[in-house]
Amino acid sequence: IGARRTIDAAFLRELEDTLLAADIGVAKTEEILADLQRRYRAGEVAEGEDLLRFLKASLRAELAAEEQELRFAAQGPTVVLVVGVNGAGKTTTVAKLAHRLRAIGRRPLVAAADTYRAAAIEQLSVWAQRARVEIVKGEPGGDAAAVAYDAVAAAQARGCDTVLIDTAGRLHNKEHLMRELEKMRRVIQKRLPEAPHDVLLVLDATAGQNAVQQAKVFKEIIGVTGLVITKLDGTAKGGVAITVKRELGLTVRYIGVGEGLDDLQPFDPDAFVEAIFA
């Protein structure tokens, strides 16, 4: 969409297509377009100003957050629980996070608390080796909450300052699986009352409006505190982040931009919005 000064039907149609294609959703898109037209008529957009630049700035403002990348504990280990639906990128994100924390001088430990899926423990073990971080694991088919508990205990004993807990993928409409996650949270709290310090929901950028429902339910049941949007190295834009921020107050902490250890970036609202209109 080129620089525009007038809101005409063609501009609005093009804009609508771009916003919808970015998975911003029909309700939010209607709101954005109505708001843009209203401000234009009210003269809030200066004569000659690039309307697109104005819109980008307001979207950026919506996504901006006064938030550290992780809510580090004042003392003792910081416990981060990583959750989300099947295949979103949790295990890979845990590996990337561990690698990043090590690079900034911290001493993380990862927990293989997906005791269900075939070769899940092996997958995280390979990553732990590559990232050169310690790992706590249990037996396949074992109690996932126990692995989380053991990991926190191990971190305390060994002086690791961050515990990254990888969990099994689960669809949010599966009550028994969500209850299992809730139980894991309670067990962690037993070991460390202020833990988990962060609960990161991993969302696949290719997911559509269902991602909003995922965020709602995960937040409701185990108290999500932040988001990671993965696979932004593809062509999906992850526009659901705007609705999730608006309706649930959840901010994006990191984005995944590839399958390697280095492919994790702290969230940059500017780059995110630019990509939508690229």
Add this chain to the structure above:
Amino acid sequence: FISERFASVFERFRKQQNLTADNIREGLKEVRRALLEADVAVEVVREFLQRVESKAIGQQLIAGVTPAQQIVQVVHDELIALMGEPDSELPWASAGPTVILLAGLQGSGKTTTAAKLAHLLQRQHQKRVLLVAADLQRPAAIEQLKTLGQQVGCPVFHREGLRPPELCAQAVAAARQGGQDVVILDTAGRLHVDEALMSEVAEVHARTQPHATLLVVDAMTGQDAVNSSKAFHQRLPLTGVIVTKLDGDARGGVIVSLRHVVGRPIKFVGVSEKLDGLQPFHPDRYARRILG
């Protein structure tokens, strides 16, 4: 159901005889909204509604039914027509093993689906299946398929030091030798914009001449489905699609987008994480879900 939303809209048009562009405009707007909320791609919604409109205009109003309900019925019928006839048939080889290639984006469910498909073919069609672990890139991908293969009671082929095209070619040769009826090639997840990996999977196809080439897609996929599925269909002659994770609560509009863009049948749907969680696709069950 969607028709309740239209009730008030269509009250105004009670006196009319036929469906006209005017009295269905509001209704179509609501349908558009519902389809977009269901993640049907923008361009697919546009073309679909144009077809619905041309089908609906001039239709005589049916007694006892509001214009709203009537247009929704047209939409419902067109949606079913678009989804195609149920078709879970696989093209069996006339001689030698039947080769099935699974491809798709990262995390869509290929490896799990490969095992589920092996389970289904063994159980329902008494086939002897060989699973092929051709994902050399994801940590423990081979272990994952081997573990699943054990659970299904099906051998898993893997050879060190070979790139996927050569590995898959050797697997098919091994199946031919070993008398297996079906070879299922599980490939690495890849981005449709990754030129090297798209060429690689095209080469796997060239080296193995699959009888079925199936795109594995996550049911919660949004607008990007048209980008990725178009690209995969350009590089691989897709013969069908498998939509996974339909046990979630995503509306599944990607099903409509896929039918429109790829035009191949949705052969199976994944409805659980378990190995028996693969079922034939029944279009009528999903039309209502998509319309919301």
